[in-house]
Amino acid sequence: MSAHIRLVGGGSAHVSATLATPFISRFAVFGTKGWVEVRDKAHVETPAGWVVTEACQDGPITIREIPPAEPVRDNLRAFARAVRGEAYPITGEEMIDNIALLEAIVRSASSSQVEKL
Secondary structure, three states, X not given: OEEEEEOOXXXXXXXXXXXXXXXXXXXXXXXOOEEXXXXXXXXXXXXXXXXXXXXXXXXXXXXXXXXXXXXXHHHHHHHHHHHOOXXXXXXXXXXXXXXXXXXXXXXXXXXXXXXOO
């Protein structure tokens, strides 16, 4: 699956996923003043942490390691706090926007047309 997304502010995003290769998880953001890349050190089912590589304009490329975390557990704890009235880290509007984006990707795959949100 591959999706090319044009953002309202003029930027763009590329989202891709494949099951045909050995596992790799990578998240990268590129800007005019720097970039950052985050890669999993192991499969998500057996987390071993992440390697973060980044560079800012006129600066050196740096690499650091982040220890493993438990995002499913952390999400359940955040949900429990939200049930008690505390803010959840993702707003309802952001959740709906994510669903709308996924639905637009599915429509575009079926129609071979650019879908607007």
